[in-house]
Amino acid sequence: MRFFGSHNRNKGLFSEGRDIMAYQQAKDEEQKRRREANLEVDTDTHVDLWLLCHPDNDVAIALFNTMLRLTEQLDLDVSHDDVVAWLATAIRCHPSNLVPRGEAITIRDKPTLPADPRGGDWNSGVGITQVCLLMQYLGKCSLNKLTLDERANVLFAVLRIFGDSDEVADSPHAQHFVRHLYTVEATQRTELIDALALIFFQLSNDVATMADAVRTMWKITEDEPLVMRLTVEILMCLCQRSEVVNNLPDFKMGDQMYCKQVKMIILDLTSDAHEQVPELHQKDELSNLVNEVFNLKRST
Structure with missing residues (x-):
C-alpha cells in the first residue's frame, strides 16, 4: 500500500488563473520580506508555479518545458530544502511527512499549498505522475550542495512516496534521479x-x-x-x-x-x-x- 495513497485522495489543486496569481502575489511578498530581513531569497519561482498545476494543464506543460531548457543552458544547483519541499508539493503533503523525525526542522519555510475546498481531479496517481516529472527536472540539476546526510534524507523521501517498487521501475526518470542522488565519490x-x-x-x-x-x-x-x-x-x-x-x-x-x-x-x-x-x-x-x-x- 502506498504510504500517501489515502492521505492525498480528493485533495484539491490550484489550476485557475486567479489562484496562480494569488500564489505569485504571496510569493512576491515573501521574497520582499526576506530581502528586507537580509535573508536568502528564493528566485526559483518557476518550479513552485509549475507544481500548482495538473501535469496535463497547458500552463504546466509550458512551464515544465521551460524548466528543462534552463537545465540544458545552466548548471542549476538545488538545495536539500528545495528538493524536499518540491516533492511534498507534488504529492500534496507537508515536507515534514517526507523526512525522518528530527530532520523536519531543517526544511526552510516555503509557501505551502493547502487543499482546495472546491475539490478537483487531483489524486495520488496524479501526484506520482508529477513527482516523476519533477525527478526528470532534478535529474538534470546539480546536487553538489547536498551533504551525504541530506542525500540520505531525499532518498528516504523518495522511498516514502513510492510505496511499490514497480512504480520506480516503470519510471526511467525516477530511476535516473535516484542513481544521480546515490552516485558519490567512492x-x-x-x-x-x-x-x-x-x-x-x-x-x-x-x-x-x-x-x-x-x-x-x-x-x-x-x-x-x-x-x-x-x-x-x-x-x-x-x-x-x-x-x-x-x-x-x-x-x-x-x-x-x-x-x-x-x-x-x-x-x-x-x-x-x-x-x-x-x-x-x-x-x-x-x-x-x-x-x-x-x-x-x-x-x-
Missing part, C-alpha cells in the same frame, strides 16, 4: 550507506513496505552491501536488538567479504524476527525478503 559511498541505514527504520512499521523499499534500492543501484545493510536494519528493529550494529563488519574488508559476514548476521536475526511478527502475511514477506537477499542477481 570514498563517500559507505558513509552514504550508513547515513541511509541510520534513518531507514523510520520508513514504516509494515514489513512489506520496508521490503519493497529494499527491492527498490536494489533495482536502481544494484549495490549489494547497501541491500544487506538495510535488511539488517529491518531485522534489528523487529527483534529490538540494536546492539547488533556494533558487531557489523567493516566496509574496508571489501564488498564480497562484507556481504558474506552480514549474511551470517541476517541468518542469526531471522528466526528471532519471525517470532516478533504476529501476522502470517508479514512472516511470508520477511521470508521472501531474506530469500531474495541471499540470491541477489544483477540484471543483464
